[in-house]
Amino acid sequence: MHCHSLFAFGLRSAMAPVAAAVSLAVSTSILAATLEVTVRDAAGAPVEDAVVSLVRAGGTGGTSIAAPKPPTAPLMDQRNQQYVPYVLPVRTGTTVKFPNNDNIQHNVYSFSPAKTFELKLFGRSTTPEVVFDKAGVAVLGCNIHDWMLGFVVVLDTPWFAKSGRNGSVTLRDIPAGEYAINVWQPNMQDDDKPVQKVTLGADDNGKSSFSVKTLKPDRRKPTPSNPFYNSSSGG
């Protein structure tokens, strides 16, 4: 075994998105099916920042589907020495912008196999861009601010969304077919990866709840309270 194969770089959960079966009560509409999924933890509390995606059975998902590109490049902002949003799901090939809205510089990097890059120190005057062309999770850090943590989740499917505080996502315009529902969240347990399939008919419309195991503690560290670090967000 070569040493390289020993590595997973701490991204086991990220590299293996969890799939879960969802019981659906579908209703028919004219265009396509709609699926609403609510993600809850073991205690029944809604799970925020969970990325729910559909992957077509027998394929990689949406590569054969010409899904429209987003009208504007998604942003991974830097505000108050934190990445905003904490989790950013994008489709493969998406260009992500990295604006810096702090009044200090940041040095963004990722050592993840999904995307390895470094954005040398930059401030508010520039907005670097990075193309994420490989599926996986890119873990973002800042070389001069160890507490900064963010995730760009690169997906090979056009049907994905991130849950809000209510733990729910709504996936629209899903063609009829068999799918696997994947859920990924930064604090999910490494072994929490059940996979189940769902068959959607045309114009189905349904709701489902999805349970994950007890989440690990949030790895984000609070921003230092030192006033010299406090930077007003520039909007």
Added chain:
Amino acid sequence: MKFDTLQGRIALLFVAALMLLQVAVFVTVDWAITSIARENLATELDTDMRVFHRVNEVRTQQMTDVVRVLSADFGFRQAVATQDHNTVLSALVNQSRRVGADLMMMMTPQGLVFANTGGPPGEAFNQPDLMLLAETRGLAHDIVAFGKGTYRMTVIPVLAPLPIAYLAVGISVDDNWAARLTREGQFNISFLVQEDQQWRVIGSSRPPAFAHSLPGLLQGRRPDATQVFELDTIDGTWESVFIPLSNEQSPRPVAALLQRSLDENLKPFQFSRMVLLAVMLGSVLLFAIGAAILAGSLTRPLDTMTRVAALIARGNYAQRVPVTGIRELADLARAFNRMAASLAASTVSRTYVENILQSMNEALIVTDANGRIETANGAAQALFGYTGTELAGKPVSELFAETSINLSRQAAEAAAGGAQIRRVVRRDGSIVPVEVAQSTLSGDADGPAGRIFLLTDLSRTGNLTGHSEPRRMARR
């Protein structure tokens, strides 16, 4: 000097009492010295423990600082992230040389050794809990066995910003570390690991023979840091204390044993102890001589009295003892002299009595209670023609011609009132008439001690019928 004499016993008593006192003093002083030495050592060991912990903390902090700096280095993290084994290993070797670490490793999040300054990669790191603790707390320490050694290991995650690897830096728990600590702390230290309830030495500042003897001496002893205990080793007595090094739950506890020599600590007192011993022995010797002289002065008058008493016993009543010395002995001498004077005034000598008996014209025969002759004077020997020796033991009845003579006590008592004419047989067979007077020789409660016969040879006096006046011997 003989100890069955008064002089000997007095001297022995005094010397024994002094020796007992001195032994008690010596034992008390020795006990006090040893107790003080033990207390000093306990205090020093307490300080040693603090020094050990401090040295350990400083050393660990050095290691921690090194791995922290390395783990935060962007270039190093890039090398880790790109799985550049050779670069990572070279960085580890470089850092371990800088800080003097005995082992430096990098592990994957799955717990496999990716790079190791002490061996090949690929081995599983056997301390997953330490990695978990390091991830949770950002840093973890423990004493762990890895490969062929035991290390005080510090583990820290490499964050990017999630853990992409773990760094471990270790100080080998061995003879070298023990020797280094001894140089810094001036104490002796041994490292032991407990496996299957048996201690095993994994490092020591003491010679191998000493270290090898420790497990047997520590059999069944728990690594309790609060208890100072004493170990009698092949190299003297050592005050000892354990310092647990591994976590309490460790299935393979590792502990340090700090020791200080009691014998070394007592060395400054050894000269004082020898001086004290010499003074004590000298004083005992002087005291023995003094006691002998004193006892001699006490018993010399007694010896004189003994000698004079022996002379008086032989009839020399003129002997006296000098009245000298202490009051009690002078009183005794005076009393002795008074007794001797009294004896001289009241006692008749044996020679005097003997002269009387031998000077008598009458034959005197004294028998025992059975009628056998015990004493016969010269006149009796002449009358019968026997020597005194020949007469001794002979039944007195054989001397009389009349076989019917009544020699009983009653007859003697009956005859006590006057003399009787009898005939006796001499050695040559001739018959001689005699006048016999009998008396009873007083005895004890069982009866008379014998009889006394006083015989007058009538053949010489020619008076065969005449009665002389009965004569009695005065009995003393």
